[in-house]
Amino acid sequence: MHELAPPRFTSVGEAVELAPRDPNPESEYEWSVESRPDESSATVGDSPVVHFEPDEPGVYRLCLSGTEDDSHRLVRAFPDERRTARFELPVSDLPIPQAELDSICIAGPFNEHLVGRNRPTFEDGRYVFETRLPPGDYPYGFLMNDDLTEQVQDTLTVPGPGRPRIRLDSELDGDEIVISAEASSAPNSEFSDDELKTEFYVEGTADDRDSVSVVRNQRSLRLSREENGDEIRVHAVAVGERHSVADCVEIAEGKEEKVREREIRSPNDAPEWAESPTVYEIFVRSFAGETVDTTFTELERRVPYLESLNVDCVWLTPILGSPTDHGYHTTNYFETADDLGTREEFASFVSRCHEADIRVIFDLVINHSSRDHPAFQMSAAGVPEYRDWYVWETDEETGEKRAQRYFNWEQIPNFNFDSLAVRRLLLDVVDEWAGMVDGFRCDVAWGVPHEFWKEVAERVPDDFLLLDETIPRDPDYHEGEFTMHYDTTLYHTLREIGQGERPATAIFDALEDAGRVGFPDSAVHLRYVENHDESRYLDECGRDALKAATAATFTLPGAPMIYYGQERGMTEYRGTMQWEHGDDELTAFHRALSELRDEYPVLRDGAVEQVEFECDSENVVAFTRESTDSRAVVVLNFGESAREVTVDTAIEDVNLVTGEGIAGTEDRDGEVAAEDDNSRTKFTVESVVVARVTE
Incomplete structure (x- = not known):
């Protein structure tokens, strides 16, 4: 784990949780405020986990005693933006x-x-x-x-402005490290990009590893390796009407046999393999079939199916001890569920996936436990050392103590992250499984404190994926925590389009929303049309809309996800996988999209631009994906009937999704007939057309 603790960025009126790193529940910890803005009277409580509330804008420095050496934390509070x-x-x-x-x-x-x-x-x-x-x-x-x-x-x-964004780039220049900041204003900000202020926070100098030096209002830094020691991190924030999510670069001690560029890392960036992977979610106990129980061995026997879909990683719903079929009520965090198999059998499944070049994502459920977990039973029964493991509240009607739950989740009480014993347990859970898998999908991530997720992110390997379930999505979870996020905005937009409530062009509003709310460009968004918590898109919107919506997830930036059975035409959201009676044509369609995304990298990393087009239906949308050496047009039709579309560009006559010619009037050169000197092309779209743009 990284030895340093990052500065925290907040606004007046928003509390910041601070906690000992790698805590020992038997130790005595105490926080104190070492310095604060002149007008501030902010203090901290006497608990080892504190919720610090800045009362004035400025920089606060806090000290934690009780560690081997006193440690220090910096909190930067910006003006109240509420x-x-x-x-x-x-x-x-x-x-x-x-x-x-x-x-x-x-x-x-x-x-x-x-x-x-x-x-x-x-x-x-x-x-x-x-x-x-x-x-x-x-x-x-x-x-x-x-x-x-x-x-x-x-x-x-x-109402009010969105948040600016910032991106740090770094390079080695002799014995110096050069760090440059690129700041971007929110779309509705009164500040231009050049008018944004920037603040750098340099963490871990040679003289005092706990100190954080602050540099304001410049766009680059030059740091001497010798003066700043073996390991430093640099954080930066862009400031306009509001402050951005902070970006970070980490400069660690290099070894002679390593190339120098590997000494610099961007912790907020996803691992290279997870920048745009195709994800397949399995609702575990429904996957093997009607007459056989799902086990790790049965899952392993079905890896060839995952290979056939050309997926990059598989996300399994929870596999640990639980009294439920879905597994989200955990009773044992350190053992696999008896009905699924042993740890060794799970390891064998992971190994088989790796042989197929498929990564494995583990569902980490740590916001709550089952009420049948022994820790909760002892907490409820008043055993002193367990009483504070859960959040206990007073029922306003009965006056009785009651364990806190979200929604109507009566069976799964919330852990109390103010308890060092809970933090210790759950950090041990992270350590237990991080070495066996390639990433965590973190259930109810919005219910777990930021401070805890930041420590999790520093404990897992550098090439590990952290995917948050944050509903609605929230850019604050990108700051030193998660690198992939549920795209709740596109999900709801695709539903509304499929149900005829919005035009297909609304997908552009959904894409722009990420920048408007402050997600950095480095954030990877999970694009999905359904999952284990949602009704099936096919059932809600129909087959034609499903094909267009699925094509949208595969032809837009981000990580497309297939929920098991989506490709087989299933309508029951957690039903038994339809192996025999599934929709083979729809499955082939999903395979084709996955293969196309691999064959044409522009669909993974190319820029998105709207295309001017003519069509008599609001169910149609067109855009391009463009990189330095490739350009493709994508046209989606969410409606039940094929539509004639005219786009303001010339394209080749092959639909890359099907490999077939595009329905239209062809000329003798094999291109779809174009109008106005090859600047416009008319053709017919059933569900999706992806075609190369002609030069």
Whole structure:
């Protein structure tokens, strides 16, 4: 694990959790504030895990005693960026008569979806809840009688600018390290790129490894290797109306036999293999078939199927001890589930995948445990050393203590990350499995503190993938934590397009949203149309829309994902895999898209540009993928009927998805007939056309 602890970046009004690294639950730790802005009176509590709340903009330095040597942390607080957010529900919109309403609460990502935590007041014929939130979009629900199945949902937009972005580049120049920052303004910012300020934070100097020096308002740094010791990290933030997600470069001691370039690493970048992989998710116990139970051995026997789909990595839903079929109620974090097989059999499956050049992603479930986990049973029974392992709250109706859960997840109480014993246990879980697999998909990542994820990211190997389930997606989880993120925005957009609620061109709004909310370009987005928590796209939107939506995930930047059975035309979201009676043509379509993405790298890393086109349907969208040496046009049709499309570019006459000629009027050179001196091309699109652009 990296010996240094990173600076934390926040805003006034937002607390920062700080905790001992690699904690020993038996040790005595104490935090203190060494320095703070002149007008600040901020202090810290006396617990080993603190939630520090800056009260003035500026730099705070905190000290943690109790470690072998006192360690120090820097917290940079920017001005409060929150604005008043007012959520309203008119009585006329109630789904039940008001007389039947005994209670009402509001839940959303801003309060961790906790039922009953926030209650609206009744004002002038409407229920109103006010709070302060940064600019952005906030999905929420008013819950009738605190019932998640009876709620009124909507999304509130808090107006204001998006977040700037920053990218660090570094190189060795003799005995110096040159680090340059490229800052980009948010689309609706009043600042130009050149007007953005930048701040560098240099961590780990030769004289004092715990010190962090601060350099402001310049776009590059030159650091002497000798003056800064064997290992340093440089963080940088862009500042306009708001601050960016920080980027980081790490310069570690090099060995003579290594090339010098390998001494510099960008921790926020995904491993090379995970920059644009094709992912296949398996809902484990439903995969083997109708008459055989799924085991690791049976999974291993089906690896050739994964090979045939040309996937780069496979994500297995949880495989540890659990009383449930889905596995998200963990009872034993250190043993595989008895019905799936032994650790050795799991290792054999992983080895077989590696032989097929397929990486394995492990579902890490550490926000909560099963209520049948012995630690929870002892916590509930008042065993002193376990009482603080879970978050205990007072039930407002009964006055009794109750373990905190999210949503209506009665069987899975939340761990208490303020407990060093819990942190120790879960870090040991990370260490236990990180050496066996290639990445973690982290369940309910939004429920686990940032400080913990930052430590996880530093414990796993450099080429390890961390994928977050953060709903809705949140760029703050990219800062020294996760390198791949659920793309909840494109997911919902593809659903709305498939159901006829939005035009197909809405995919461009979804793509632009990542930059608007502040995701750096280095972030990899998981593009999916369904998963184990969602209804099947085929069932909701139909087969034609499914083909177009799937093609979108494979022809846009990011990591396309196939949820098992999606390619077989399944409609049951966790049903038994349809091996015999599946849709063979749809499976071949998925194979073709996966192979095409490998054969034409421009579909993985080329820039996306809208294409001007003519069509009599809003179900059609067109764009190009372009790199320095390749250019392709992609046209998607979400509708049930083939459409005639005219695009403002000339293309070859072969649909690269099918290998067949594109329906249209061909000229004698084998190209689709073009109009206006080869600047326009007319052809027919059924679900998807991908074609090379002619020079």
